Amino acid sequence: MYFDTAEGIVYRPPSEANSFILRVTIGCSHNSCTFCNMYRQVQFRIRPMKEIVEQIKSAAAYNPNLKKVFLADGNALVLSTNKLLEIIGLLKSTFPNLASITCYGAPKDTLRKNISELIELKRAGLRMIYMGIESGNDGILTSINKGVSSEEIIMAGQLVRDSGIRLAAMVILGLGGKTHTVQHAISTGKVVSAINPSVLGVLTLTLEKDAPLAIEAEQGKFIPLSPLETVEELQQMLQHIHITRPCVFNSNHISNLLPLTGTLPRDKEILLSELKELLSLPRKVQLT
Ligand code: SF4
Numbered sequence: 485m486y487f488d489t490a491e492g493i494v495y496r497p498p499s500e501a502n503s504f505i506l507r508v509t510i511g512c513s514h515n516s517c518t519f520c521n522m523y524r525q526v527q528f529r530i531r532p533m534k535e536i537v538e539q540i541k542s543a544a545a546y547n548p549n550l551k552k553v554f555l556a557d558g559n560a561l562v563l564s565t566n567k568l569l570e571i572i573g574l575l576k577s578t579f580p581n582l583a584s585i586t587c588y589g590a591p592k593d594t595l596r597k598n599i600s601e602l603i604e605l606k607r608a609g610l611r612m613i614y615m616g617i618e619s620g621n622d623g624i625l626t627s628i629n630k631g632v633s634s635e636e637i638i639m640a641g642q643l644v645r646d647s648g649i650r651l652a653a654m655v656i657l658g659l660g661g662k663t664h665t666v667q668h669a670i671s672t673g674k675v676v677s678a679i680n681p682s683v684l685g686v687l688t689l690t691l692e693k694d695a696p697l698a699i700e701a702e703q704g705k706f707i708p709l710s711p712l713e714t715v716e717e718l719q720q721m722l723q724h725i726h727i728t729r730p731c732v733f734n735s736n737h738i739s740n741l742l743p744l745t746g747t748l749p750r751d752k753e754i755l756l757s758e759l760k761e762l763l764s765l766p767r768k769v770q771l772t
Pocket residue numbers: 512513514515516517520521522523558559590616
C-alpha cells in the first residue's frame with residue numbers, strides 16, 4: 485500500500501492503513517536487497533528535525549485526535565535513539581489521544597542499539613517494530629544481499645522481544661526459488677522459532693520490474709516457485725516453527741495464494757490442515 489509524494493512512493497505495512505505516516509527518513513539506508521525495488525529511485529536521507537516538526541504541525545492542524553503513527557520510510561530505526569525519543573516525545577505532546585507508534589526496523593539497525601536504548605524507546609511509546617527476516621537461510625540471505633546473517637537476525641529479533649517492544653516479523657515465500665525451497669522453508673522456520681515474534685507475516689515473492697532478482701529470473705539464474713509450490717513451502721516452513729509464546733500468524737497479504745490467519749502455537753494444526761486441504765484438491769480447483 486502506498487501513495488505518491490514529491491520524494492518517491494511512501495510504503496507502510498497493511499496494518500498501518502489508518503495511521504499517520506510520518507517520514508522520519510526518506511528511503512532506505514541499505515537499499516540493496518535484490519528483490520526490493522521500493523526505494524531504488526530515492527536518495528536516502530535522514531530528515532532534519534525542522535522538516536519533521538513541520539509535518540507533525542500539519543497533521544495536528546488536520547486531525548489533533550490522531551491515535552496511530554507509523555514512522556517511515558524503510559528503516560526508521562537507523563535514527564539515533566535520542567532523535568527517535570525527541571520525535572516520539574513531540575508526537576505524544578501534540579496528540580494527547582495517541583495510542584500507537586510503530587516503525588520498520590532492519591536487523592542491522594536494531595543491533596546498533598543496546599537493550600537499554602530499546603527499553604527507553606518502549607517506555608517512551610514505541611509499541612511495535614516491523615522487521616523483515618525474509619529468510620533464515622544464510623546462503624539465501626547472502627544471495628539477496630540482505631546484509632546480515634541468520635544469527636544476526638536472531639540476535640536482533642530477540643533483542644526487540646527482550647525489550648518488551650512487540651515484534652512483527654516478515655518472511656517471504658519463494659525467496660530461494662525452486663533450487664533452495666527446502667532450505668528456505670526449514671531454516672526460516674528455525675529462525676522464527678528462535679525469535680518467537682509477537683506477529684508473523686508471510687508474503688510471497690513478487691518479482692518487481694527491474695529489481696536485480698527479476699533480472700536474474702529473466703536470465704534463468706533464479707527459477708521462481710509456482711503458486712502451488714509456495715503453498716508447499718509454507719506448509720514445510722510451518723512444520724518447522726516451534727514456538728511457545730503466542731504469535732499472531734497471518735498470510736493474508738495480497739501476494740499469497742491462500743490467506744490464512746491464526747495464533748501460533750495454538751492453531752498450528754488447523755493452519756497445516758488448511759494447507760493440506762488445498763494441496764489435495766484437484767489441480768484446476770486449487771488455482772481458482
Ligand atoms: S527490503 Fe527493506 S532493508 Fe532491504 S532494501 Fe528494501 S526496504 Fe531496504
